[in-house]
Amino acid sequence: MKNNMVEPIPVDDDIIIIDHVYKSFGKTKALVDVSLRVKKAEVCFIFGPSGGGKSTLLRCINHLEAPDSGRIIVDGIPLTHAKTNIDLVRAEVGIVFQLFNLFPHLTVLGNVTLAQEKVRKRSKEEAEQLAMELLERVGIPEKANAYPGQLSGGQKQRVAIARSLAMNPKIMLFDEPTSALDAEMIKEVLDVMLDLAKEGMTMLVVSHEMGFAKAASDRMVFLAEGKIIEEGSSKELFANPKQERTQAFIDQILY
Amino acid sequence: MAITSDIEKPSPKLIPWTEKLAQVPWWALIILLLGVLIVYFIFTSPTYEDAFFFLIAGVRLTIQVSLISFGTALVVGLIVGLGRVSKNVVFYNLSSLYVEVVRGIPILVMLIYFAFVLTPLALQLLHWLSTAMLQNLAIGPVVGLAESMANLNIRDVPMVVRAIVGLAFCYGAFEAEVFRAGIEAIERGQMEAARSLGMSYFQAMRYVILPQAIRTVLPPLGNDFIAILKDSSLISVLAVRELTHLGKLNRARTFRTFETWNTVAFLYLILTLSLSILVKFIERRMTYEK
């Protein structure tokens, strides 16, 4: 984020700082006074009931939604600052959507190279080389020339992950990446995410996959009605949550 | 057993002949027959032959005018269409103003207005500018430019140019709505995915949204090209020597009303039918690719 007009704020190890953020849609309060700090290489698992504001929180972090008040600082860059070039911040923050949002008019390779060429200004060869490496990594190099319409849901989601990784992001956001998938495809996507976590990627994962939370998350955040009800390590939250609501929600999902 | 299976699967031969007759595209055959008839007349009757060769120059101008105005309308339409989906208040409102004004005025009135109101007005403005320039800024190259502006006469602006500008202005608004609808048909997630990869709004439009929108937009654009070809007959009121105007002239020249307008109508029909076949072909290829 060298080219940004804004002088980075020194933030120690906190790569994401969410500071008293409020966001409403009309009368719906999606986020109410949410504060959260995420360290470099931390995997933060966010869960909670439908409508609790999980998607809104993620979308605020790459400024697909603008908060009504409060501050969000990503890698030292305050998003709401008028001089911030939001495109530069977004290139550093990958997001994977529940419904993939692949570009249907481009091949898998085209999906993974487009932003590399247009945003990172890489040459076609360079972009394709990295794209093939990433497709290898998510396990579908043979689909490079297929169109998204010809892929299964699990394959689509892995392409979407590769597309984000191609930008060499510092942070990856996942918004229910496995919720639209059949059971047998969930694992192939979760495996890719586990690898990423092991390699030290900073990740914010919204999901109901408690297995993933147990295996990979450094911290779990329970979000309901736009508020952070409770946060803690997965051990703490699974063993003895402080709030009854958290307990009830986890029980309901596990059994 | 044999009998029941026969009843379940009737062979194609068993379709009654009346039903088969109903499936024949009679309308196309009738058009074909009329076409053959007119071609026959053109080759055998001197009146038709004379009309045909007099009118054929008009066909060329009709095609030229349609192509140029439609090409311009596409450019205008794309820009204004982007304005109609833009969040920029000024861009959005200017685009909407243009579209709503054009939609509310008949094309014929618009053409006359461009030719006889706006063109003289533009010329007056030019003359006024040239005097202003000569008075305030009388240096070398400016003087030359100002003098040539002052010498520009209303008759120097050919009617065909005014006609093309008028047609392009009207159809620019129609195409803008086609583009707007095409862009709005693309799911919101596409723009979000592109933006979240760091692309600017215009990069996302250029590389993600528009290439997808073009598929939905092509058939209506094709239909509008057929429409502009037909509407180009309206510029005959400006005495532009396109097909319809030459029809009027041929009638006046020969007093052969029947033969003249038969040939004119036939020539338009040839043009529009071949275009609509082309549009259908493109439409089919588009759906196959998806």
Ligand SMILES: Nc1ncnc2c1ncn2[C@@H]1O[C@H](COP(=O)(O)OP(=O)(O)OP(=O)(O)O)[C@@H](O)[C@H]1O
């Ligand atoms: N663009 C929008 N317009 C209006 N209301 C919205 C919009 N986006 C979110 N909301 C509302 O904000 C609240 C929080 O939504 P959000 O999508 O963040 O919840 P969520 O926790 O992601 O839920 P889910 O598990 O169903 O995805 C909901 O009540 C939702 O209806």
Ligand SMILES: [Mg+2]
């Ligand atoms: Mg959600």
